[in-house]
Amino acid sequence: MARKVTTGARIGWTIAAWVVALLIFFPILYALITSFKTEQEAIAGFSLIPSGTFENYITVEEQRDYFTPFMNSVILSVGSTILALIVALPAAWAMAFAPTKRTKDILMWMLSTKMMPSVAVLLPIFIIFRNLGLLDTRIGLTVMLMLINLPIVVWMLYTYFREIPGEILEAARMDGAGIWQEIVYVLAPMGVPGIASTLLLNVILAWNEAFWTIQLTTTNAAPLTAFIASFSSPQGLFWAKLSAASTMAIAPILILGWFSQKQLVRGLTFGAVK
Amino acid sequence: MTLKTVLLGTCSAMMLAGFSVAGASAETLTIATVNNGDMVRMQGLTSEFTKANPDIQVNWVTLEENVLRERVTTDIAANGGQYDIVTVGNYEVPIWAKQKWLLPLDGLGDKYDMDDLLPAIRGGLTVDGKLYAAPFYGESAMIMYRKDLFEKAGLKMPESPTWEFIGDAARKITDRKTGVNGICLRGKAGWGENMAFISALNNSFGGRWFDEKWKPQFDQPEWKQSLTFYASLMKDAGPSGASSNGFNENLTLFQQGKCGMWIDATVAASFVSDPKNSTVADKVGYAIFPTKEGVANHGNWLWSWNLAVPASSKKAASAQKFISWATSKEYTQLVASKQGWANVPPGTRTSLYKTEDYQKAAAFAAPTLAAMQAADITKPTVKPVPYTGGQFVTIPEFQALGTTIGQLFSAVIAGQSSVDDALAAAQATATRDMTRGGYIK
Numbered sequence: 001m002a003r004k005v006t007t008g009a010r011i012g013w014t015i016a017a018w019v020v021a022l023l024i025f026f027p028i029l030y031a032l033i034t035s036f037k038t039e040q041e042a043i044a045g046f047s048l049i050p051s052g053t054f055e056n057y058i059t060v061e062e063q064r065d066y067f068t069p070f071m072n073s074v075i076l077s078v079g080s081t082i083l084a085l086i087v088a089l090p091a092a093w094a095m096a097f098a099p100t101k102r103t104k105d106i107l108m109w110m111l112s113t114k115m116m117p118s119v120a121v122l123l124p125i126f127i128i129f130r131n132l133g134l135l136d137t138r139i140g141l142t143v144m145l146m147l148i149n150l151p152i153v154v155w156m157l158y159t160y161f162r163e164i165p166g167e168i169l170e171a172a173r174m175d176g177a178g179i180w181q182e183i184v185y186v187l188a189p190m191g192v193p194g195i196a197s198t199l200l201l202n203v204i205l206a207w208n209e210a211f212w213t214i215q216l217t218t219t220n221a222a223p224l225t226a227f228i229a230s231f232s233s234p235q236g237l238f239w240a241k242l243s244a245a246s247t248m249a250i251a252p253i254l255i256l257g258w259f260s261q262k263q264l265v266r267g268l269t270f271g272a273v274k
Numbered sequence: 275m276t277l278k279t280v281l282l283g284t285c286s287a288m289m290l291a292g293f294s295v296a297g298a299s300a301e302t303l304t305i306a307t308v309n310n311g312d313m314v315r316m317q318g319l320t321s322e323f324t325k326a327n328p329d330i331q332v333n334w335v336t337l338e339e340n341v342l343r344e345r346v347t348t349d350i351a352a353n354g355g356q357y358d359i360v361t362v363g364n365y366e367v368p369i370w371a372k373q374k375w376l377l378p379l380d381g382l383g384d385k386y387d388m389d390d391l392l393p394a395i396r397g398g399l400t401v402d403g404k405l406y407a408a409p410f411y412g413e414s415a416m417i418m419y420r421k422d423l424f425e426k427a428g429l430k431m432p433e434s435p436t437w438e439f440i441g442d443a444a445r446k447i448t449d450r451k452t453g454v455n456g457i458c459l460r461g462k463a464g465w466g467e468n469m470a471f472i473s474a475l476n477n478s479f480g481g482r483w484f485d486e487k488w489k490p491q492f493d494q495p496e497w498k499q500s501l502t503f504y505a506s507l508m509k510d511a512g513p514s515g516a517s518s519n520g521f522n523e524n525l526t527l528f529q530q531g532k533c534g535m536w537i538d539a540t541v542a543a544s545f546v547s548d549p550k551n552s553t554v555a556d557k558v559g560y561a562i563f564p565t566k567e568g569v570a571n572h573g574n575w576l577w578s579w580n581l582a583v584p585a586s587s588k589k590a591a592s593a594q595k596f597i598s599w600a601t602s603k604e605y606t607q608l609v610a611s612k613q614g615w616a617n618v619p620p621g622t623r624t625s626l627y628k629t630e631d632y633q634k635a636a637a638f639a640a641p642t643l644a645a646m647q648a649a650d651i652t653k654p655t656v657k658p659v660p661y662t663g664g665q666f667v668t669i670p671e672f673q674a675l676g677t678t679i680g681q682l683f684s685a686v687i688a689g690q691s692s693v694d695d696a697l698a699a700a701q702a703t704a705t706r707d708m709t710r711g712g713y714i715k
Binding site (some may be wrong): 039040043044060064065098122123126127130136214215218219222224229230231232233238 | 304306308309311314315333334335336337338339341344345348349351352353354355356357522523525526530531551
């Protein structure tokens with residue numbers, strides 16, 4: 001039987017949810033406000049009312065090329081997501097439907113790689129990239145982003161697949177489906193909500209990745225994270241310009257997240273309630 | 275079939291659309307630099323260079339100062355060859371030159387007037403008689419002060435002020451009711467932030483970082499005197515939250531009329547005298563870095579941003595051609611003709627300070643030159659030292675050590691630690707690091 005929720009509790013929870021949401025969103029909101037301030041206003045102290053200047057956007061556009069890093073961000077995040085899906089889909093299938101006694105260990109090991117500080121492997125990765133001629137290439141960075149996000153993709157897909165009854169796959173097998181057909185025609189369509197939210201999350205993670213994308217690129221493959229980094233200045237004021245550059249960099253992914261939030265939430269809470 | 279087709283189709287489209295790496299037609303130079311006004315101006319004028327050298331294209335990589343150091347260090351150490359020109363400070367140049375990470379600049383051309391470079395700056399970039407980087411702009415440190423506030427308080431800035439005078443004047447000018455702080459100084463922790471100022475201050479008090487045998491000197495009276503003076507001055511006449519203030523924060527305070535004095539890099543003069551951004555542009559006076567009564571040392575603060583060619587570059591000849599253009603007298607003329615004399619990169623060439631137009635456009639030209647000529651990074655301290663560098667020590671360990679000690683000293687300003695505790699901790703840290711580094715036998 002469902003628990004009865006009083007109006008007071010509902011209002012309380014709603015207010016709490018709004019406060020939490022506002023707290024989380026506030027840095028982005030403040031960056032947006034700051035981008036419409038002058039440099040003097042930006043550093044003067046806390047204020048939510050900008051003078052409304054567009055000068056920072058004009059300066060950012062004049063000083064740096066936005067389109068190339070934007071396209072690089074699109075290519076890297078979408079490319080690494082597709083690559084990750086190609087690798088993770090069969091991996092998650094195998095772990096969910098044909099587990100061995102070491103499956104849990106493998107899953108934990110995969111997750112543990114996320115706990116290692118990236119800088120610890122900077123030099124070896126850099127040298128591998130140099131020797132393979134992958135420095136400042138989109139191919140190299142796509143593979144790198146795929147690898148660093150792969151554990152999360154595998155884990156998420158594994159969690160979704162575990163919710164799918166194995167009997168359905170068995171039935172497909174009895175109808176003569178091979179492994180590939182089983183994954184493509186039975187598993188993938190049933191796991192669409194989970195796969196979609198995994199893809200969206202991976203695109204967001206890849207878009208925001210700011211260590212490897214700065215360390216392994218110079219000009220050809222540098223995405224929007226490098227674009228933002230270029231506006232920090234050791235001498236002279238830069239907060240407003242940096243905020244304008246950040247707003248321009250995060251706007252596309254923010255819009256994508258906004259439009260796909262229903263799908264994202266659905267996928268992220270998939271399997272949470274049985 | 276549908277999913278497979280979609281996946282294959284998308285991958286193929288991406289391969290065609292994006293993965294192809296741009297092919298090189300003309301020789302393309304990749305230049306790593308920091309984001310400051312002079313560098314942005316140079317990027318804007320690069321077309322003048324490529325017009326004259328159609329066989330050379332230029333790509334800019336602009337990074338935050340610390341990220342730039344990290345990136346360039348990784349690239350050079352691992353022989354990555356990603357950059358053909360790197361922007362480096364005069365702290366790194368001697369260290370990297372000795373490691374053979376930089377190429378000597380012997381191809382700048384006959385027309386390049388090497389003797390016109392300011393001797394102090396050139397000296398800091400020369401190792402074993404060879405120039406390893408060409409200075410793009412240089413700076414020392416000086417006092418910027420509010421002439422109107424001095425007049426109101428009945429004060430007159432001496433030609434060569436002492437710290438005693440500065441301390442008294444700062445306390446006299448301070449007016450907490452109107453929000454005027456007598457003096458604004460760096461307090462934010464970092465080897466290039468508060469430690470730049472404090473090291474120069476300590477030099478002018480007759481102190482030093484290390485003795486001839488690399489023994490740290492934080493237990494000596496000079497450090498105690500200089501740090502006590504600094505902490506007490508900041509308490510009596512400094513802005514609130516000074517432990518978080520670096521160059522940019524103090525710049526804003528000064529521009530908003532909230533500092534009676536500001537002692538910092540000479541490059542700040544062009545910002546505080548710019549009427550577009552500064553409310554006190556017409557009220558600023560300049561004076562040389564103070565000394566302590568009886569000690570002939572003006573701190574020896576000297577910094578330059580320079581262009582160098584990493585040993586891993588495969589386009590060294592073209593790179594030197596660009597450096598020769600960007601650091602030449604002709605480039606100065608080009609900036610002056612396009613953007614006015616006040617915007618030319620300062621602090622590298624003697625000829626600039628002899629130019630009447632520049633002297634007219636930049637009221638800070640003469641004090642800047644005086645400050646730069648007073649700085650000697652080869653003999654930065656009164657007592658003998660085994661290192662070079664004015665507001666830094668030219669050893670690889672200094673970045674980490676300087677930042678750690680900077681944190682200790684910043685805590686003093688924040689009221690979280692005493693001068694004695696901070697100095698004792700600094701002495702212990704420095705002794706440990708220098709022993710580990712093999713400096714102390």
